[in-house]
Amino acid sequence: MRNRSCVMRLLRYKNALLKLKALNFVRVFSDNLADAAGVTSAQVRKDFSIFGITGNRRGGYQVGDLIENLSHILGKDKDYEFIVVGVGNIGKALMRYDGFEKSGIKISAGFDIDPTKYDPGAAVAVYDLSKLNEYVVKNKIRFGIIAVPEFAAQQAFEVMINSGIKGVLNFTPARLKGPEDCIINNINLETELESIIYFVNVADKTGGK
Amino acid sequence: MRNRSCVMRLLRYKNALLKLKALNFVRVFSDNLADAAGVTSAQVRKDFSIFGITGNRRGGYQVGDLIENLSHILGKDKDYEFIVVGVGNIGKALMRYDGFEKSGIKISAGFDIDPTKYDPGAAVAVYDLSKLNEYVVKNKIRFGIIAVPEFAAQQAFEVMINSGIKGVLNFTPARLKGPEDCIINNINLETELESIIYFVNVADKTGGK
DNA sequence: TAGATTGTTAATCGATTAACAATC
DNA sequence: TAGATTGTTAATCGATTAACAATC
Incomplete structure (x- = not known):
């Protein structure tokens, strides 16, 4: 569900992704994000699925796209x-x-x-x-x-x-x-x-x- | 369970009780505490039951006793x-x-x-x-x-x-x-x-x- | 006693996790 | 292709709530 805990997790994913981006990471897997946010990889994929975020089977997710998607969902495209x-x-x-x-x-x-x-x-x-x-x-x-x-x-x-x-x-x-x-x-x-x-x-x- | 949410609720009950005590209330019912803490009365009784806190059927709970019980459970009998x-x-x-x-x-x-x-x-x-x-x-x-x-x-x-x-x-x-x-x-x-x-x-x- | 409230059990609800078919 | 990871469904887990017998 799109409840508070779920949204808090999305915010954590986004923070982790921003750090990965700063390190020039291009791709990321649900496993990596799970570790960074302290949850399971199933949780990550489930959260993304709820908000319609998709990646590539086998190829994980593009860091840049993911940040953009999350920023849009979280309403952070303006100040x-x-x-x-x-x-x-x-x-x-x-x-x-x-x-x-x-x-x-x-x-x-x-x-x-x-x-x-x-x-x-x-x-x-x-x-x-x-x-x-x-x-x-x-x-x-x-x-x-x-x-x-x-x-x-x-x-x-x-x-x-x-x-x-x-x-x-x-x-x-x-x-x-x-x-x-x-x-x-x-x-x-x-x-x-x-x-x-x-x-x-x-x-x-x-x-x- | 004795998890974080449950403990946070106990702390809220205690705060509400301290206010009731200041108003010279002697008895309180699970319904009152539920309203004060924003939960259901079943939740209140369930929480108390988990920690072995009992009241009087028909008579509710003694405010003073309840505060003492909760303070003891929450480890607040010293600074x-x-x-x-x-x-x-x-x-x-x-x-x-x-x-x-x-x-x-x-x-x-x-x-x-x-x-x-x-x-x-x-x-x-x-x-x-x-x-x-x-x-x-x-x-x-x-x-x-x-x-x-x-x-x-x-x-x-x-x-x-x-x-x-x-x-x-x-x-x-x-x-x-x-x-x-x-x-x-x-x-x-x-x-x-x-x-x-x-x-x-x-x-x-x-x-x- | 009659009535009201507790204490507890069982039912419900929702969230997390496991598992696996789909597929890149 | 073979292998790995997603996306999703079903199973599990745990917490909340409803209900009601016990009883003050």
Whole structure:
């Protein structure tokens, strides 16, 4: 199915392919991609088959064609702008992070309710939250990142949705409620760390030592 | 099964319960927890059953007991220290983030190879990467976060593992290779954003407008 | 007791994997 | 051609859900 895990795998294949291309590889087999992405070769071929990607029996896949196919499927043939709401530690880090560019992703502005955060002249400008609607409408922004404190998350989300944003990455533990057609991805840092603690503790008890 | 998704759900139940407790709730039903965590009530009861958590038929669960049970299972009856390797945008944000404390998680130091980053006097001290082993051994640190550039990830990981670290949260796209008994959680920010773009584009085509 | 909720089993659902015919 | 790899179907695996007897 074209579910989240499958799409995440396609993104991994694409990243692996870009590295192969940089090494001047021309052809690649499902086995190679499987190794690179940490899955089975059947999984790779199945994923491709779901999206109608074909190769050559016996000859594998052309690296260049495959990258083009995946980029098209993943909607990465043009650049995309994100805004950040909440210019605290995490928000600021994302605004300054330069690793998104190579994926065609640009963080174009930040918004906060705290006036001491305003900085319209910065490399990535920071505006008052009240300016969000105007900015998003004017620049046709469709994507955003929520990096506010949990209690402010739902409200921030609603401002974003009402302005026309269709997809958000939510760094708060809040379970956002909104229209069906809006895409929400959640990252919960506390939970990630806590789950590591759990599995290490389990390994301690069951494993040796 | 006691897999990652299941543990992540337990963590969500616990967070919901802590909020209920703050509101002076004494009892809770599987239905309530299901709503709070966005799952079915059968899932909640099944999860509890896997970990041997029982309630009262007809009477639901005692909020206090449940929190205690979950905290014990999740290994959160004591505090845990993490170190951060790579004091760039993300690393710094994590070191300054104050939301971990309430979960009993402390970021106790940062490490970097760039001498301009050293700051042994900071609230969270930053040391040379060469000091990592000594620090980790001395303070019996078992958990770490990798926030270096991708090319340095495997090396950073090996330094950590060799010092006795057992669980890491990896912010790079690198697929880390190490001992079986080491726990690795990956967060890939680019991929999270790219998957949002994909699903919004799909909704555009299939949905209205 | 009557009614409601748990705890658990069995059914369902979906995703992954194995296997192999097609074919380059 | 002979050999190797794809593309796809069927089998397997595991997780989620439905259902209901147990029971508070």
